Amino acid sequence: MINSINTRELILGILLQVNKEGEYSHIAIRNTLGKYQYLSKQDRSFITRVCEGTLEYRLKIDYIINQFSNVKVNKMKPVIREILRSGVYQLLYMDSIPDSAVCNEAVKLAQKKGFYSLKGFVNGVLRTIARERGKLAFPPKEHHVEYLSVTYSMPVWLVVRWLDQLGFETTETILKAFLQERPTAVRCQEYLNSTEDTIASLRSQGVKVEKAPYIKTAYYISEYDYLPALHAFTMGRIQVQDVSSMLVGEIAAPSPGDRILDLCAAPGGKSLHVADKMKGQGHVEARDVSEYKVQLMEENFRRADAVNIEAVCRDACVYEEETAGSADIVLADVPCSGLGVIGRKTDIKYKMTPEKQEQIIKLQRKILENAAAYVRPGGILIYSTCTIAREENQDNIHWFVNHYPFQPESLDPYLCEELHSETTGQGYLQLLPGVHESDGFFIARLRRV
Numbered sequence: 158m159i160n161s162i163n164t165r166e167l168i169l170g171i172l173l174q175v176n177k178e179g180e181y182s183h184i185a186i187r188n189t190l191g192k193y194q195y196l197s198k199q200d201r202s203f204i205t206r207v208c209e210g211t212l213e214y215r216l217k218i219d220y221i222i223n224q225f226s227n228v229k230v231n232k233m234k235p236v237i238r239e240i241l242r243s244g245v246y247q248l249l250y251m252d253s254i255p256d257s258a259v260c261n262e263a264v265k266l267a268q269k270k271g272f273y274s275l276k277g278f279v280n281g282v283l284r285t286i287a288r289e290r291g292k293l294a295f296p297p298k299e300h301h302v303e304y305l306s307v308t309y310s311m312p313v314w315l316v317v318r319w320l321d322q323l324g325f326e327t328t329e330t331i332l333k334a335f336l337q338e339r340p341t342a343v344r345c346q347e348y349l350n351s352t353e354d355t356i357a358s359l360r361s362q363g364v365k366v367e368k369a370p371y372i373k374t375a376y377y378i379s380e381y382d383y384l385p386a387l388h389a390f391t392m393g394r395i396q397v398q399d400v401s402s403m404l405v406g407e408i409a410a411p412s413p414g415d416r417i418l419d420l421c422a423a424p425g426g427k428s429l430h431v432a433d434k435m436k437g438q439g440h441v442e443a444r445d446v447s448e449y450k451v452q453l454m455e456e457n458f459r460r461a462d463a464v465n466i467e468a469v470c471r472d473a474c475v476y477e478e479e480t481a482g483s484a485d486i487v488l489a490d491v492p493c494s495g496l497g498v499i500g501r502k503t504d505i506k507y508k509m510t511p512e513k514q515e516q517i518i519k520l521q522r523k524i525l526e527n528a529a530a531y532v533r534p535g536g537i538l539i540y541s542t543c544t545i546a547r548e549e550n551q552d553n554i555h556w557f558v559n560h561y562p563f564q565p566e567s568l569d570p571y572l573c574e575e576l577h578s579e580t581t582g583q584g585y586l587q588l589l590p591g592v593h594e595s596d597g598f599f600i601a602r603l604r605r606v
């Protein structure tokens with residue numbers, strides 16, 4: 158077993174990889190835990206929790222450090238900055254660790270990394286924050302942008318956008334929801350399986366299973382160690398999917414025998430869902446842009462024993478004449494800014510920029526242009542994203558129906574009443590975290606006329 162100072166050293170390494178070198182946090186954490194497989198379960202969850210928490214609350218933590226340090230966070234040496242950030246996270250959000258342990262370990266680590274002269278500085282900042290934690294000053298609520306940005310650790314440009322588009326209350330609800338933990342949602346495959354048997358199998362392995370909202374086959378699972386150790390998973394009877402993603406399959410509502418083209422399909426959750434709904438009949442062509450992603454889908458399809466589905470490597474931006482007018486249903490679950498899933502993928506809030514989003518919108522419109530051509534006359538196009546950005550959702554749909562012969566169609570026949578609204582009647586659904594019990598997600602249903 159590794160001692161605690163090394164555990165904190167690993168945390169420091171991960172935070173430097175993410176904040177200094179731009180690595181994705183889940184990759185940095187996974188690689189480190191993979192390299193040090195002898196770590197105890199307790200050490201592994203400590204490392205994961207401190208890294209994820211420090212990143213999630215980074216802006217708030219920096220705001221606090223800046224109140225007590227004469228050197229501002231952005232001027233600090235990266236090693237010292239990350240030692241302080243993770244120390245503050247432990248002080249403020251992990252009751253089980255004594256303040257003295259947090260401070261002592263941080264000081265020892267600074268020294269070990271060669272910053273002997275900054276030992277006193279690290280110690281001073283952390284001990285002051287520990288002492289003053291009940292009296293920390295935050296921006297007042299009347300200063301909407303600063304208050305929301307600091308309290309919920311969200312970059313200012315996103316707060317400004319959402320305040321403008323959604324108002325203060327809804328924005329705060331969403332930001333709060335991003336910081337709350339939610340259990341894993343799974344969809345039970347129906348064809349060839351009974352949902353009751355699947356649930357019984359999960360429970361027999363000690364998994365806690367609870368009903369998830371909106372969809373008959375949606376459940377939350379918790380209290381398991383390792384997903385691939387569950388029979389229901391290895392047998393392909395459950396697919397991990399947020400309920401918002403499951404709604405795509407519901408709204409697509411295929412009939413057995415349909416030909417479905419899923420243009421951006423990996424890892425294949427929505428393709429499998431529509432294939433399941435067609436009860437082994439019809440055909441789903443699940444496309445994605447790289448061979449790696451296609452292999453990933455093939456693995457998933459094999460596990461689910463799905464016979465009416467095929468993974469194919471294709472670039473959705475490249476038009477294909479032979480596919481024109483051939484699909485009963487086209488799914489365009491396009492690459493997007495991912496702003497609806499910040500709660501699961503913290504990196505998104507720090508990595509996304511308005512400039513990157515502009516490029517993404519161009520890509521989405523290119524894919525939509527080709528998708529339009531592949532739908533047969535009278536067929537259906539489902540457009541979806543895991544974002545809450547109006548520019549990629551409602552604006553793209555308005556642009557699309559102005560340029561192509563498609564009409565939005567009511568979603569209400571496919572949704573539980575709880576989700577019916579003015580906009581679902583008009584053909585689209587914008588799910589918002591905290592407002593709905595799901596990730597942020599957008600779905601539109603359009604019929605080719």
Ligand SMILES: C[S@@+](CC[C@H](N)C(=O)[O-])C[C@H]1O[C@@H](n2cnc3c(N)ncnc32)[C@H](O)[C@@H]1O
Nearest residue numbers: 421422423424425426427445446472473490492
């Ligand atoms: C939102 S994810 C799809 C999730 C998937 N529909 C599911 O339910 O499991 C978007 C996918 O688009 C793929 N993608 C990105 N650019 C693409 C392109 N030019 N052509 C096809 N797929 C692309 C990405 O590789 C990624 O797998």
